[in-house]
Amino acid sequence: LNISHPRVLQMVLDSLRYWAESFHIDGFRFDLGVTLGREGTGFDPGSGFFDAIMQDPVLSRLKLISEPWDVGLGGYQLGNHPPGFAEWNDKFRDGIRRFWRGDPGQRADFAARVSGSADVFNRRHRKPWASVNYVASHDGFTLQDVVSYNHKHNEANGENNNDGHSENYSNNWGQEGPTEDAGIHAVRERVRRAMIATTLLSQGTPMLLAGDEFGRTQHGNNNAYCQDNELSWVDWGMAETQAGKSLLEFVSRVVRLRHRFPALQSHRFPVGEDLGDGIQDIAWFDEAGQALSPEAWQNPEARALSVRRANLDADGRVECVLMFVNAGADPITFRFPPPERDWYRVLDTSADDDTTQRMHDGSVEVQGHSVVVFCNQDPGMP
Numbered sequence: 001l002n003i004s005h006p007r008v009l010q011m012v013l014d015s016l017r018y019w020a021e022s023f024h025i026d027g028f029r030f031d032l033g034v035t036l037g038r039e040g041t042g043f044d045p046g047s048g049f050f051d052a053i054m055q056d057p058v059l060s061r062l063k064l065i066s067e068p069w070d071v072g073l074g075g076y077q078l079g080n081h082p083p084g085f086a087e088w089n090d091k092f093r094d095g096i097r098r099f100w101r102g103d104p105g106q107r108a109d110f111a112a113r114v115s116g117s118a119d120v121f122n123r124r125h126r127k128p129w130a131s132v133n134y135v136a137s138h139d140g141f142t143l144q145d146v147v148s149y150n151h152k153h154n155e156a157n158g159e160n161n162n163d164g165h166s167e168n169y170s171n172n173w174g175q176e177g178p179t180e181d182a183g184i185h186a187v188r189e190r191v192r193r194a195m196i197a198t199t200l201l202s203q204g205t206p207m208l209l210a211g212d213e214f215g216r217t218q219h220g221n222n223n224a225y226c227q228d229n230e231l232s233w234v235d236w237g238m239a240e241t242q243a244g245k246s247l248l249e250f251v252s253r254v255v256r257l258r259h260r261f262p263a264l265q266s267h268r269f270p271v272g273e274d275l276g277d278g279i280q281d282i283a284w285f286d287e288a289g290q291a292l293s294p295e296a297w298q299n300p301e302a303r304a305l306s307v308r309r310a311n312l313d314a315d316g317r318v319e320c321v322l323m324f325v326n327a328g329a330d331p332i333t334f335r336f337p338p339p340e341r342d343w344y345r346v347l348d349t350s351a352d353d354d355t356t357q358r359m360h361d362g363s364v365e366v367q368g369h370s371v372v373v374f375c376n377q378d379p380g381m382p
Contacts (some may be wrong), residue, residue: 003027003049004039009230012049017058027063032070033087034077042074045082051053055085065132079120081130086205089117090129096198097146097169099327100191100369105300111284114307116203127267131307133205136212140222143195143212146170148177153220156231164223167263177220179217190369193250193349196325196369201264201323210234213251214244235364253354255345256353260379263309263321275310277290277320277337287324289335303327308333320376334372336361347373 002008003093008185010255012126019025030036037047044050065171068087081087092113099106112119116128135142145215154161173191182370192215200206211234218224224232238244240376258264263281270282284292285306296302304327310320320341336359337344343359350367356379 003036003053004047006048008256009048009052013056013059016053017056020058020062020349025062025221027065029067029153030366031067033066033068033081034072034075036071037077037081038072039287041135043080044079045080045126050082050085054082060084061368063081079123083124083126083130086130086132087121087135088207089120089133089204091120092117092133092199092204093135094130094136094169096195096324099303100198101169101171102197102303102327103169104369105298107299107302107305108297109203109306110327111297111305114198114202115282116266116269119125122269128203128269129267133199133202133204133208134207134209135199137207137208138225140165140373141168141170141220142209142216142218143192144215144217145220145222146195147191148172149220150218151220152222153177153225156221157223164221167193168222187369190350193247194325194369194371195249197254197347197349197373198325200258201371201373203264203266203270206258208251211238214239214248229342234247250349250354254347257373261321262313262377263311263319266309266311270309275318279308279319279320281310281335285337287326287332287334289337291337301345304334306337308337318376322374322376323374324364326365326368326370329368331365331367333363333365336374341376343374343376344378345372345374346379347371 003012016028036049037043037045039047061288064084065086066083069076070337077092078089094108095109095113097105099110115133121130138148146168149170151170152161152164152166154164173187175181179185208320215238216234218231221231241247272283273281275281284290286296287304292305304325305320306324308320308322310318313319323342326332345357345359348354350370359374364372
């Protein structure tokens, strides 16, 4: 479609408005969304389509999400859509996968993604919600396959396994595909839960692929669009298995944490603003509780860090959420950063017992491939 033509643009907007008004659709996600902004000179965030939809009294109030690339010249436009649009953030997907895979030199990029990808979106008065954070989508591996396969397995697609991306930033942790090895299973489970927690607790708009909350697999196929069968269908029965129920309960708890703490869903990009009592809206530390130096940020072998995010509650008190992150294989002892606070553990992605626990020591051991989350006030959660 030539959306730059007035009559075609009118047809598109009328169609969107029909779905919104007649069926109460509350938003649209535009596949290969860069196509919508193409003018005679290439992609233009001020194109006729973008201008028209943002001025429309009905459509401008909806959730508008773009896949910010297409196959044309200059087709990668992450961060370049107009205010009012959110965008799938593949930098988040690839960066988080690489960090938890244990790739060297990923600590600084991990910090940028967790804090809202300001390097991509903090312009033209855009907000952190513009970044749609995800580690798996309908294109590519499911989350289960990210931790189970080193390579794509698209043989069933009939193209000699030549279709689909070859680089998925995945790791099978010792054996390709299904395994009976309990040690491999344990590592896969910790990495999977760590990536879910990272996605749901980062600044931005979190997105989960349907079925990832209970372990859906496509058996290594990362291009299953052509498979209208059990390979691509969502097997909801997996949610009723013991493993599926356990993962689903974990995801539910992390979602509740996000809703409970405003610091995890800020409407502005954190900049290190002092909120009082020696607390900033965001601060980064090493495992010793010391602020990360410029040299430390550049350490390619460092795979541990902690981040403290804070906000002022309705009574003007500083409310903090602290995350200890260990992407290495071995346990690490983390110390709580200054100033001294009461801390309550509200999440440990490596633990089966995840009830809220008040901490009485100045340090805590964090297992490999794990995230532990604390808050400085009794959260009122079980």
